[in-house]
Amino acid sequence: MQLNVTSVVNATTVSFIELDQATKKMYQKAYAKDPAYKKIWKTGHASSDYEVQEGLIYLKSEGTVRRLCVPNHRKLRLDVIHNIHDAAHPGVRRTQLAAAQWYFWVTMDIDVKAYVQSCEACMRYKSNTRRKSGKLQPIPIPTACWEVVSTDFITHLPVSDGFDAIMVVVDKLSMRPVCIPTHTTATAEDTAKLFFNNVIRHYGIPSTIISDRDPKFTSKFWKALVSLMKIKAAMTTAHRAQADGQTERQNRTLEDSLRCSISYHGNDWNEYLPMIEYAHATLVSTSSKLSPFFVYTGRQPRNPLLPGGNAEHLTQSRVEHASRFVQQRQQVIERARKNLQDAQEAQKKFYDRRRAEHPFRVGDLALLSTQDLNISHATAETTLRSRKFVPRFIGPHTIQELHGNVAMLDLPANMKILVNASALTSSKWITASLIGSRAESFQVNASDLRRRWGAAARD
Incomplete structure (x- = not known):
């Protein structure tokens, strides 16, 4: 989708989003099916909240920018968020603010949050700022010495x-x-x-x-x-x-x-x-x-230094x-x-003030932190051989066993280790409705991954 900004001069200069013809036709077809915009688009008349320019509906505002109303069409909304977020991969709030400058739909903040939190690049390469998972589980106190x-x-x-x-x-x-x-x-x-x-x-x-x-x-x-x-x-x-x-x-x-x-x-x-x-x-x-x-x-x-040597x-x-x-x-x-x-x-x-209960269950997909992994394992999904730009997380991998804060992941045979929940981050949100199609691209080919891990182990 090609986006341009055009200015229409009336009493003041007002900025609109300009779309290519193919994308404009997709918007118009979606307007005709969306109950929120169907009547406005068919009549072509402006209302107190909306105005129509060249077959596209814009939300009125006090500023000089008219926000393009995006109909209830998954691909159109996904394209908008993709163009804004995937250029520099900002966080949720910054992506929401950038989208709100030029676009409008009722569930925009929710959809942007779902998209950003499911971004594969962000999950793999950016720091995890959430509270670490896994609260303290103290070892039971023995009842006798040297037990x-x-x-x-x-x-x-x-x-x-x-x-x-x-x-x-x-x-x-x-x-x-x-x-x-x-x-x-x-x-x-x-x-x-x-x-x-x-x-x-x-x-x-x-x-x-x-x-x-x-x-x-x-x-x-x-x-x-x-x-x-x-x-x-x-x-x-x-x-x-x-x-x-x-x-x-x-x-x-x-x-x-x-x-x-x-x-x-x-x-x-x-x-x-x-x-x-x-x-x-x-x-x-x-x-x-x-x-x-x-x-x-x-x-x-x-103690011989004490008076009487504290003898009983x-x-x-x-x-x-x-x-x-x-x-x-x-x-x-x-x-x-x-x-x-x-x-x-x-x-x-x-300890627990800075921790949260881990959200994991057996069968969940989770990303594994590369912080403590061998360099060959940490870079197995890339062609890198330096830690500088290594992904912060790899996966996702299926949780096979879970005992308290300790998990066994479906890892290659040459890397069968127990990991703590604090080294994992959840990828459960990749099935969000708006971004359901992204889940397919996020899945790792298991056989290909095992082949690469095996090659890394032999290097």
């Missing part, structure tokens, strides 16, 4: 006594850390031995181990081991460090403590590790309001002392759990 533990690694440290990494294990109730020197190249079998010798040997077999998707924890050996020991292996989603925020924070705090203690060369961190671990175990946690040592043992560690004197009978000890242990555990519950609720309230 649930989380583990992570600090790797690629300066070599100290032959070690260049630290395995950090944290009890989810007491927050007590266990810091184990190890190697960045440690295998799943090495890690299992360290876990048994430093955790299970002292604290028993946990019911659940929370970890990331490090190859050590996804290996067949590790899976077989935890299965034999009846341990549930709970793994966080890729690129979601906050899913196990407790261990991540412990790692940051441990690294900060080491930075403050080690020498200039940093190759003596292993000497300070036991002292730093002990110090962290005796410091009061901001979440539980108790020290990890106190939650686990029911007493404060002896046994003035009761052994039975009374045992009874009092059990009662105190129960009170300490309940107090720690209550404080952790309060801290979790506060964290959830703060």
Whole structure:
């Protein structure tokens, strides 16, 4: 559709949209069928709201521009929005304002919004300004110490006594850390031995181990081991460090403590590790309001710097002392759990203020963010090999499984990953009535896409 602006000079200069003959005939045929404009077009007489110029109906206004009335014809309205939006891909409001300068129909704002929100280029390449999906789902608080533990690694440290990494294990109730020197190249079998010798040997077999998707924890050996020991292996989603925020924070705090203690060369961190671990175990946690040592043992560690070394004197009978000890242990555990519950609720309230419930269901189409994807995967739908102009989203892909905030998408076999709902954006609106025909062009040829993904994986 070719558009021109012409000026008709009367008492004042008034601007009209001028159409090519083919498009003008489409408008006139549509006017004849549209109840809103049928009478005006047939009589050719102006009214208080409309005027007719060369067989086209315009809405009167106080300004010098007469807005062309677009009849209820899907293609005509789609062409108008297409010409305005697809030149520079402005957002919804700017497209609405641009269209309203020259055109008019009652549902214009609704149709423009549907069109812009279904624009494939905008969905793929523009930033998603909506609130991220997926509210916080806190891990249930354990009922006993060392029932649930989380583990992570600090790797690629300066070599100290032959070690260049630290395995950090944290009890989810007491927050007590266990810091184990190890190697960045440690295998799943090495890690299992360290876990048994430093955790299970002292604290028993946990019911659940929370970890990331490090190859050590996804290996067949590790899976077989935890299965034999009846341990549930709970793994966080890729690129979601906050899913196990407790261990991540412990790692940051441990690294900060080491930075403050080690020498200039940093190759003596292993000497300070036991002292730093002990110090962290005796410091009061901001979440539980108790020290990890106190939650686990029911007493404060002896401090020789205090008068009398805060030693307790046994003035009761052994039975009374045992009874009092059990009662105190129960009170300490309940107090720690209550404080952790309060801290979790506060964290959830703060986190959820910037989040929305994800709108996804199994079977929905969703676009996947390329932010954390390998460059070959992120550019598989283009000929680009640089991240600078890579689409912000790829897809759409069908959601096959959905567990809380974690989704499994219908992705190629070489990229079977679990993704968090915050990495997805919905494309459900592509079936809007006005733009139904656009859905066809938006569908990705699955076999062609898989072929391209496979080629990217081989590059």
